[in-house]
Amino acid sequence: MNTFVFIFYRQAAASLLLVPIALLLERHNLRSLTSGLLLKLFFCALVGNTLSPNLTNASVKLTSATVASATNNSAPVITFCLALLLRMEVVKLRSSSGVAKLAGVALCLAGALVIAFYAGPSLSPVNHHRAFHTVSSSAQASRAPSRGTWITGTFLMVLAMVTWSLWIIMQTALLKEYPNKMLVTTVQCVFSVAQSFVAAVVAERDFAKWKLQRDVSLLAVIYTGFVVTGVGYYLQAWCVEIKGPVFLAVWTPLSFVLTIFCSSFFLGEIVHLGSILGGILLVVGLYSLFWGKSMETKVSSMVNAVNGGNDAQEHQGHTGEDKEETELVTSTLAIERV
Numbered sequence: 001m002n003t004f005v006f007i008f009y010r011q012a013a014a015s016l017l018l019v020p021i022a023l024l025l026e027r028h029n030l031r032s033l034t035s036g037l038l039l040k041l042f043f044c045a046l047v048g049n050t051l052s053p054n055l056t057n058a059s060v061k062l063t064s065a066t067v068a069s070a071t072n073n074s075a076p077v078i079t080f081c082l083a084l085l086l087r088m089e090v091v092k093l094r095s096s097s098g099v100a101k102l103a104g105v106a107l108c109l110a111g112a113l114v115i116a117f118y119a120g121p122s123l124s125p126v127n128h129h130r131a132f133h134t135v136s137s138s139a140q141a142s143r144a145p146s147r148g149t150w151i152t153g154t155f156l157m158v159l160a161m162v163t164w165s166l167w168i169i170m171q172t173a174l175l176k177e178y179p180n181k182m183l184v185t186t187v188q189c190v191f192s193v194a195q196s197f198v199a200a201v202v203a204e205r206d207f208a209k210w211k212l213q214r215d216v217s218l219l220a221v222i223y224t225g226f227v228v229t230g231v232g233y234y235l236q237a238w239c240v241e242i243k244g245p246v247f248l249a250v251w252t253p254l255s256f257v258l259t260i261f262c263s264s265f266f267l268g269e270i271v272h273l274g275s276i277l278g279g280i281l282l283v284v285g286l287y288s289l290f291w292g293k294s295m296e297t298k299v300s301s302m303v304n305a306v307n308g309g310n311d312a313q314e315h316q317g318h319t320g321e322d323k324e325e326t327e328l329v330t331s332t333l334a335i336e337r338v
Contacts, residue, residue, distance in 0.1 A: 001217050003057035004203040005210050008196040011049065013225020015189045018234075022186040029180060033187065037178055041187045044174055048167025049192035049229075054199060055160035062153025066271050067115055069259035070279030071157040073252050073286045077108040078158075079165035080289060086169070097299065100292030107285030111278040116154035119147075120273030123264075185233050253283040 060068045080101070083089040092098040174184060204210065212218050256279050263269040 002200065002204040002209065003061055004054060004196070004200040006217070006221065007050070007053050007057060008193065008200040009212065009221040010053070010225045010229060011189055011192040011196050013221055014229035015186070015193050017226050017230040018186040018189055022182050026180065026183050029183060032178075033183065038187070040174055041184065042191050044167060044170045045188035045191035046195055047163050047170065049188050050195040050199065052160050052163040052167060054196070055156050055163065059153045059157035059160060062149050062156065064269055064271070064275065065263045066260055066269070066275045066279070067154060068157055069256045070115060070275055070282055071112065071154070071161055073256060073279065073282035074108045074112060074158065075161045075165050075168075076252070076286060077105055077289055078161050079168050081105060082162075082165055082169055088169075095296075095299075097292040097295035100288050100295065104285040104287075104289030104292060107281050107288060111281030111285060112154065112158055114281060115275055115278030116151045118274040118277070119150065120277070122270045122272050181234065181238070189229065252286065256283065
C-alpha cells in the first residue's frame with residue numbers, strides 16, 4: 001500500500017474513534033472554537049499530523065524501522081534547538097548545565113550522521129520464522145537500499161523529527177491558549193484526514209490500489225489509527241499534564257530497544273551495526289540534555305530559595321525598623337503629653 005494512502009486511512013480511523021467521544025464529552029464546548037483557533041489547529045495538524053507521519057513512513061520505506069526508532073530520540077534535542085532559536089531556551093556556556101546541553105546536541109548530531117553514513121555489518125535476525133509473511137533475509141540483503149537511498153531516508157527521518165518538534169512547540173502554545181486536550185486532538189485529526197486525502201490523491205491516483213484487504217495492512221491501519229493516534233496521543237497529553245514533558249521523553253529510548261527486538265523477531269528485519277551505534281549516541285545525547293536541564297532547574301530553584309530568604313530577612317528588617325520607629329514616636333508623644 002502507498003504510504004500516503006496508509007496515513008489517510010490511519011487518520012480516518014483515529015477520527016472515527018475520537019469524534020464520537022468528543023461529541024459525547026465536549027459538545028458543550030464546541031462553540032468556544034473560534035475561526036482564529038480553528039486556523040491555528042489547521043496549521044498545527046498540517047505540521048504534526050500530516051507532514052511528520054508522511055515523512056516518517058517515507059523514511060521507513062527507504063531505510064528501516066530501526067532507523068526511524070533510533071532517530072526518534074533526537075526529537076527532544078531538536079525541540080530544544082528550535083526553542084533556543086525562538087529564544088524560549090537559554091544556554092549558559094560557562095556552566096556545567098550549558099556544557100551538558102551542548103554535548104547532548106553534538107552527540108545527537110553525531111548519532112544521526114553515523115546512521116546516515118555508516119551502515120556497518122548486518123546482524124542476523126533473532127527469529128527466522130516470522131509471524132507475518134515477509135521476504136526472506138537473503139532476499140532482503142539482495143534488495144538492500146543503496147547508499148544514496150539510505151542517506152536520503154535518514155535525512156527524511158530527521159526532517160520528520162524537525163516537523164514533529166515544531167508541532168510540540170506549537171501544541172504547547174496552543175494548549176496554553178485553549179486547554180482542552182480532547183477537542184484539540186480531535187479537531188487536528190479531522191483536519192489531518194482532509195490534508196492526508198489530498199496528499200494521497202496526488203501520490204496515488206489509481207483508487208483501485210486504495211482498497212483495503214483482509215491482511216496485515218488492515219491490522220496496521222486499525223492499530224495505528226485507534227491505538228497510536230487515537231489513544232496514544234491523548235495519553236501522551238495526559239502524561240505531560242500529570243508528570244511533565246521530561247518524564248514522557250525519558251522513556252523514548254525504550255521504543256528504540258523494543259523496535260530492534262520486534263522488527264528482528266517478528267519481521268526478520270536485518271539490523272545494521274551503524275543503526276545501533278547511532279541509536280546509542282542519540283540516547284546518550286538525549287540523557288545528556290536531560291541532565292543539563294535538571295541541573296539548570298536545581299540551580300534556578302536554589303537561587304530562588306536564596307532570594308526568597310533574603311527578601312524575608314529584608315522584610316523582617318524593615319518590620320523591626322518600623323517597630324522601632326513606632327516605639328520612638330509613641331515615646332515622644334508620651335513625653336509631650338507629660
